[in-house]
Amino acid sequence: MTQYHPLSEGEAIQFAKSIPDLFAADAQLASREIGDGNLNLVFHITEPATGKSIILKQALPYAKVVGESWPLTLDRARIESEALQYEGALCPDLVPRVYQYVPELALTVMEDLSDHVIMRRGLIERNKYPKFAGDIGRFLSHTLFYSSDLGMNQQDKKERVKQFINPDLCKITEDLIFDDPYRDAETNSFDETIRDEAEALWNDTELKLEVARLRHGFLTNAQALLHGDLHTGSIFITEQSTKVIDPEFAYYGPMGFDIGAVIANLLLNFAGQEGWSPDAASRAEYREYLLTTVKDTWTTFEWEFRSLWNDRSVDRISNTPGFQDIYVEQLLRDTIGYAGCKMVRRIVGLAHVADIDKIEDAAAKERAQRLALAIGKTLIKHHRSSVSIDEVLDIAVKAAAQ
């Protein structure tokens, strides 16, 4: 079409009209830029006369949240569209359909999911999603198993690793999650009321040693194709349906990083209930729901992952009795450690979560921040000795009772 440049709302309409077989040349379209994430433009294109709509997601050559001083590759748009297509082939009901990817504009045309809500918002409103744990457990088990050396030919896997090399976006994670929160970094952002907590992180050698281990796993363990940023702002949801969006951080990394991301974000909302629940009884009741969801997410994942391994493994020697247990036990430990890292970064690092930041009552917000840090730090310190997901639930309950 044209050289790369960020589209205006008007240009997004022109572009939408040029997509074959979608809108008539004289269609009356409306366009609104609705991107509320940290990185990209998202145009919602609608045709009021027919009710047809699509989403155009366009990468910017820099991180929107910081500005042009933080350049970022446009190749992440390719990675996102190819990851969505990979996930869609395995779990078509759990991701938006990709209609087209336009490399010159770093732009993906995809299904409009505006009939869903962003899960983070849904949890802040204290809604419950009975299908979520089953859906996300299936998404995780299928996408992770089939992209690993257990589920695909190992030579093909190496080609896949090459396809999803994603250095710029990995660097964001390596710095913002696994480094900056543990030192007095310029990028950090936290309320002065919890400076004591931040300084405690910077001085906690035992904690930093565990984070160093987890960071090393993120840097070196090309276990499976990850979504790479699976927080509740990357999930659209209703009571009947779950859709995972935004896999631009996709790369080959440790499976526990994706599973841990889901668990961390449920636990961040658990901490945020300091500010969102109207009274102690409803706080306890909603927290119970969140912890049940944590447990069900892991158990569904584990059950489906083991079933896939038993029925679909392509790797003979890994079927030696005992290896599956060793593998899954390590996955649980990784999941718990990465969950802890994902919680800590959302309190003291760059880019927070609304579950905590939007709490208006200052005292409740501070309690939520301290609780999230207490849970996150304990998960990190405890992860290597964990043997059951129930330990995560106990850690959260004990921290909330303090």
Ligand SMILES: Nc1ncnc2c1ncn2[C@@H]1O[C@H](COP(=O)(O)OP(=O)(O)O)[C@@H](O)[C@H]1O
């Ligand atoms: N397929 C979609 N359907 C409807 N809205 C979408 C879709 N994809 C993204 N959005 C909207 O755009 C916002 C930002 O999208 P996201 O992919 O998370 O961008 P970023 O990569 O910048 O974080 C979402 O929170 C959502 O409101």
Ligand SMILES: CSC[C@H]1O[C@H](OP(=O)(O)O)[C@H](O)[C@@H]1O
């Ligand atoms: C400088 S990027 C910060 C942060 O933003 C990303 O989230 P999203 O794409 O959903 O806005 C990712 O979590 C990064 O760590």
